[in-house]
Amino acid sequence: MERIRWLYGFLACILIAILLAPLQIMAQGEFRTSDQPLVYYIPVEQEVERGLEAFLQRSLDSAVEEGADHIVLEINTPGGRVDAAGNMARALRETDIPITAYVIDQALSAGAYIALNADEIVMAPGSTMGSAAVIDSAGNAADEKAQSYWLAEMRNAAEYNDRDPKYALAMADRSIEIPELDISNEELLTLTASQALEVNYAEAIASNRAELLEHLQIDNAFEQEMEVSFAEKLARFVTNPLIIPILLSIGSLGLVLELYSPGFGVPGIMGISALLLFFFGHLIAGFAGYEAMILFIAGFLLILIEVFMPGFGLFGILGIAGMIGGMLLASFSTAWMLVSLGISAVVTTVVAIITFRYFGSRGPWKKMILTESTSSEKGYITNETRQELVGLIGQSLTPLRPSGSGLFGEERLDVVSEGGYIEQGRKIKVVSTSGSRIVVRETDE
Template identity: 35%
Template sequence: MRQRLALWPIVALLLSLSLLLATAPGAQAAGATGKVYVLRIDEGQVIDPGLAQFGSRVFDQAEADPDAVGIAVVLDTPGGYVDSAVRIKDRLLAAPKRIKTIAWVENEAVSAGALIATAAEYLYMAPGSVIGAAEPRELFTGETADYKALSVVVNYFTSAAEARGRDAAVARAFVDKDHPIPGQTDTLLTLTYQQAADMGYASGVAGSLNDAIRQAGIAEYELVEPQWTFSEQVGRFLTTPWVAILLLVLGVIAFGIEFMQPGLTGPAALGVICLSLFFLGNALVGTAGWVEIALALSGVVLMLIELFTPGFGVFGLAGIAAFGGAIFLAAPSAGLAWRYLVWTALAGAFVLFALIRAISKRGLGRMLTLSDSAKDWSAQSPERSHLVGREGRSLTVLRPAGTAVFGDQRLDVVTEGEFVPAGVPVRVIRVEGTRIVVRAVDKKS
């Protein structure tokens, strides 16, 4: 009887351990349903900075979710910007071991899309899909990129393929037509779904996203598809190249009109809005920050100093350099940055010149010139010292040079550096040869 009683503590201990093991987190996870996060680059979407920023958020959410077991990228894209694809490629390669990364090519993964597909741990092709044709092209001409740019893209592909155990020679043939693989018939390699599977570059053929996930070894799962936020959509739209170029051109032209005719609040407001939207868009997609914004503001301030202060162009040149530097740093890539700068300079100069000519030809020159005629203009005599102390009114904006009227005389005058709007009382404070220096009269004093 005593021996039977002595067994009870041992039995109770075994039952307790069994209960603890049954309720342990590992035991729950073994039979639980995991989550597979989905990043869609389908329906012909272009891989751009906005998409890369959205992709980063999808990865962040998945990696922060303890129930996440996979990230699936659905691909049907003609490609896009290499720098944006590299951001997604890096996240795929750096995903935690507990999260499987799966790429499913629904229709085509060409150009930058092929890089993303290569970087996934598992790559499945839908029947009829293709992958490859990733030769980099110049933004301006559409011609094949130079050898330096080509070499960089080749390394992106080959390093991703090596990291995932895929044939690096195939990855290189996607990019470099001068390094074909045996049996390649196309100038630039493009593989059909069956060729990719037969070569082992793809993990297999899958008829659907769910089929691809199950073939990757995830039996029980729940699909999670994060949606685009409003700010992400706005950022993607504002960083579309033609939208960004339009914002820059309109902003430069608007400020040019304001500089020619100060006091017109409309052009200044339009310029501020356009340039602010350009930098806001790049900030929303993660390519611009406070450094770029501060550099742009300093450029505008320097150009304003040059406008209202006599000098030798130092402030103006420094302002242009600072503003151009801000645009260059804010752009998603160096190639796109040069495109912004060149098109902004050319289009801004051409449109501004055409605008001034059109206004003058249509009799609207009063917007940019004096409204009064010069019939009462009188030449300045060599001796004007008697004008000291005389009061008149600025006829044009003095910044610092301009025209003032004294009685029935109109004279070229200059301030000591301050800005004086048109129609303000002024007084001659000194005459230096033919140079008449004036100062605004403070009526309160």
């Protein structure tokens, strides 16, 4: 009875919590009335890359599904990948809901390009926008072809909302002078909030969301803020181009070391975890489907079959092809994935050689690899060697062809002649012993 009362009490608490939840939400003003305009805030923060692109696309889809009346991009980014920025700009243009780019701190490089593709730009006091030169992965200026493409994109973004393109071009090209803003040809254009307002690259300056909504003439708005989930944060980290070769190197190195260690231990866990992180991040970011992971697992199983059941290399070749194919399917850039695979192959080979050559018998590796051997010095004896028999003289009890029996004192022993045939009844002398082997020769002594 006591347990039943506790159960009823627990269920009652749950029921009360369910009933009170709507009242608490109403108290916090979380219910949207039918006449309230819905404003969607989407943070565009940190580096512009494919993970942020996936998050923006999800946020835009969510805003459309919930019938948002206005979308606000809260931009604070130093820039990032040109390809990701291009896809994000395309998604903004394809959205029918009005979009305002609210620069709360900085919209540099790809961030400036994204802001220019919004329907309207509002900047916070002290914020900046510009400095949009395209650079390669090494931090150097990109080649002429890439520069030409980027300048065309910046021009199109400016003209998309009837802005003077010369300012957008000056953000990406040092050779363009803007005398009215005292910008020489030695630096890229970066607009402050007041400068952007002056040259019509911003419609207003707003210190906070309330001032922003006042400028947008949206009253009594229901504000909905999109948040980056933990999975998306992890996906953004994992899909970073600099992280991909590191993950692949850890994964391949862990699996290689696991093949040379007994059981399943730290190297295997390390390798599988790194590869799972790789696929998880690319799945969440929307770059890969489950078919990529299935192909990779199938390739790994084929390699295991080759290791334990050799098949003239066929399973191994198919396994390697399957694993590489799975990674290529999961990648957002085939070229970069091939580079990452090359880097991981070199790192794995070098580290594995160093590990097995210089640390194979030290530290934890000593416990993984059997280095001990049996020897008579350590007490491992299969047959006792009787050294005291050497020099004894006896008689052959049987013919030695070359093996037979000999009598030494009162002890009968199995012997073998040193050379050829020895007749029965001849004197023989022990010349050497090794384990159970006793070697004799005929003597006249």
